[in-house]
Amino acid sequence: MKNRRLRIRPIIIILITAIYIAWPISPATASQLPYETYYKDGFGQLVKTQAAYIPAGIIIGTDIEITEANQAAGAEGKTKLQLNQPKDLFVDDKDHIYIADTGNNRIVHLDEHGQYIREIKVTESPLKKPSGIYVDEAGEIYVADTGNNRVVRLDQEGKLLKAFGRPESSYLPPTFKYDPVNLIVDKRGFIYVTTLGAFQGLVQLDPEGNFISFFGPNRVSFSLFDAFKRFVYTREMYQRELKKLPGAIAGSTIDKNGFIYTVTKEISSDQVKKLNIAGLDQLVGKGEFAALQPVRSYGEVFHRTRQSVSPQLNDITVDAAGNFTVIDSVGNMISQYDSNGNLLFFWGGDVITATSKTGIVKAPAAIASNSKGELLVLDSVNNFIQVLRLSEFGHLVHEANQLTQEGRYEQSEPLWSEVHRLNAQYTPALIGLAKAAYKKEEYARSEQLFYQAGVVGGYSESFWQNRLTWFQKHFGVLMNVALVLGVVYLLWNALSKKLRLKGKSSVKRSARHPILEQLQHMFYLIKHPVDGFYAIRYENKAGWLSSILILVFALASYGYIQAGTSFVFNPAVHVGIDLFPITIQFALIWLGFVISNYLISSLLRGEGRFRDVFYGSCYALFPIILIGIPVTLLSNVLTLNELAIFKFLKLFIVLWVVFLFIWMVQGIHNYTFIEAIFIILLSLLALAIIVILIFILISLSIELVNFINSLYQEVIIR
Structure with a gap:
């Protein structure tokens, strides 16, 4: 029995050891990654997901040896293939890899396994700082030869077929600087060149290198401040202003259907474009969250509060299914979207640890995908390619x-x-x-x-x-x-007519409570707004209690409108709405207007007292109660097909309230209609000044408290 136990024990130990060694192989690759993978919905909510891609290895570095012939000694020797500041990466139909080895003035050609095949230097016309590479279906190689300010076309053997210098065209301004850094070629043989800092768009050339046009330029952003300058500045002032230019395209790629994708660094929205042959962006209005995000932004980050600048996208790749992946050269993030621009995943890691962990790129310069769905990310600092597999x-x-x-x-x-x-x-x-x-x-x-x-x-x-x-x-x-x-x-109706024909009733109606009469005055004010507000001033048709009741109901109605509107017209209800700051903000703005309007009207022969302005401003909010609640209830039975109806009703409420405020100022202060509008504009300006002064006062108070606290701490320490 003892001998039997001795024989079984080694077998158990071997089995346990084998299980221990084999068990972590598949889970560890996904669970022990140096980065985390996330998804972000249209509301900006982050969701941590399982890893979409896991590291599959590294290409280049110290693992590739090439054979060099020593003609003098008649022998062959081994040397390491070392890249030097590579800028671009391309994978052809056979999954062969081409690298623009910028620092070594060459193109490196590897097979589908990452094994060295050859280097291309174009001895008859040497390359200088090549930054872009493209290989067409026929195997011809196109190189953006940045240092020589040209594009070269090579045959499959790497022999020079043609060099395209700066195109000659009257449509190109003399100041246009032609520094090709990236390029793609469509099925017709047309070349689309990305030039350094060219805000005009891609330079489109025909197969002979003749200039066709600029393709897919970005638009210049136009802010409210720009509109103000256009309204105020003279021509001379405009001429002294720096020209506002659109962002320059940083990289491009083309898919199997002929759509051209571009990425731009210097803009904060629409950084990615999917252009058809006419140069129209096919991503506009697409996506599941288009209603939430009328302005699209690409390139994700984990924590925007920690990000000092917007993502800087510098390259893009598209797989066979149309999913496109972009890399961020600042945050070292990789973001992947489907063919309509819907986010699928994004991931990345800490830059500090990038040199020691497989799967994290320190300085992503280019990205490409192969037929197996793998992503190849070129690291221009570590001079190797990270391979990520699904x-x-x-x-x-x-x-x-x-x-x-x-x-x-x-x-x-x-x-x-x-x-x-x-x-x-x-x-x-x-x-x-x-x-x-x-x-x-x-x-x-x-x-x-x-x-x-x-x-x-x-x-x-x-x-x-x-x-x-x-x-x-x-x-x-x-x-x-x-x-x-x-x-x-x-x-x-018939019964009412018969009762009215019998004559007036001899019973006198009992006197109503003053508050009820004051509340009933709201309905008279709706029919006769100017007379109604005039009656508030001179006939005491309003009081403190009735006005406060109307104000409270208006605030409650406003909160209900914000929280009770259907998800179709108010998607924010999906994540919840905090009504307290919204209602407080509404109440403070209203109160600020009341104060500023009273102050302005007092200076400009206004006849209304403060309580009259207060009463009238409360009564002017009545449409929010009268129409706002029914419209909110109606929104829950409407769809996007009735969006025009809902917007019209909301606009009607806003316009009615605005006109009631104008009539309030007209009736309370005894102004004309035009004078009332002018007084309201001055009141809004005064309100803005009051807000700024309060902000400055609070800031100075905080600084004073901090100074006193620091002084106290110094005294205590000493």
Whole structure:
């Protein structure tokens, strides 16, 4: 028995050791990564996800040896392939890798496994600081030869076919600087050159190198301050101003369908464009959160409060499914989006540890993808390529999303269900499941899922279908109720006429409470606003209690409007609305206007007292109660198809309140209509000055308190 135990013990030890060694292999690769992967929805909420890509190795560095012939000794020797400040990376149809080795004035060609094949230096016309590389379907090589201010076209063997210098065209200004740094070629052989600092867009050349046009330029941003300068500045002042130029394109790529993608560094929105042959951006208005984000921003960060500058995107790549990936040269982040610009993942790591951890890039210069779905990221400081391969979770998301993009919603449902099981907070899974439910006419479920995902358009469409079904089901009941109400209304009118014909009643109406009469004055004021406000001033038709009641109900109505409006028209309700700061802000602005209007009118022969301005300003808020609440209730049965109706009603409330304030100033202070508008503008200006003075006072008070506290600390220490 003892010998048997001795024989079994080594076997158990070997099995335990084998399990211990083998067990961490697959999970460790995803769980022990040097970076975290996130998703961010349209509301800016971060969701941590499983890793979409995991490190698969490093290409170049010290692991590649090349054979060099020593002609003098007649022998061959081994040497390390060392890059020097590489700037660009390209992967061809065979997954061969081409690197623009800028510092060594050459192009390095590797096979699909990252093994060295050759270097291209173009001995007949040497390269100088090449910064961009592109290989077409025929195997011809195009190089952005920055140092020589040209583009060269090489055959498959690397022999020079043609060199394209600065194009000659009257459309190019003499001051245009031609420094090619990147390029792509379409199926027609047209060349799109990215030049250093060229804000005009890509330089489009025909196959012979003739200038065609500038392609896909960015627009100049125009702010409110720019509008003010245009209104105030003279021509001479404008001439002394620095010209405001659009951002210069930093990099570009082209997909299999011929769409050209560009990335721009110096702008904070629309950094990525997907351009068709006419140069029109195909990402505008696309995306699941287009209603929440009318201005799109690409390039994600974990914590914007810690980011001193906006993401600086310097390169982009597109995979076979149309998903595009961008790299941020400042935050060292990698962000991936689908073909419509919807975010899929983003990840990155600390720059300080980038030189010692596989998978983190210290200075990402370029990015490319191969046919296996791997990402190759070129590190220009460490002079190697990080290879990232899809994880199981990433592959599952890509496959499900591709089916959804192709409209095969029912086929994508099992895949999205598995993604949702793995990560219940991953919003694209909810969107995919919602689209599948809508396709299967399960509108109640799709409405719920779209709401959970925060997608306004899908929610509205599902709600419209549910509303239609409900009306079809209850149409008979609704018509009967409408018919009964119509008959009752007609009978009531007939009965009222008969009662009026009998003469006046001998019973006198009892006197009403003054507050009730003051509240009833609101309805007279609606019909006769100027006379109504005049009566408040000279006939005491308002009081403190009635005015405060109206003000409280107006504040409550305003809060209800903010929190009770349907998700379709107010997507912020999806994440919750804090009513306290909103109502306090509204009340303070209203009170500030009351004070400033009284002060301004007192200086400009206004006849109203402070209490009259207070009463009138309270009564002017009545439309918020009268119409705001019904419109808010109505919003819960409307869809985006009725958006024009909802906007009109909201605009009507705003205009009515504005006119009531004008009539209030006119009636209370005995001004003309034009004078009332002028007084209101001056009141708003005074309000702005009061706000600025309060801000300065608070800032100085805080500084004084800090100074006294510091002085006290110094005295205590000494």
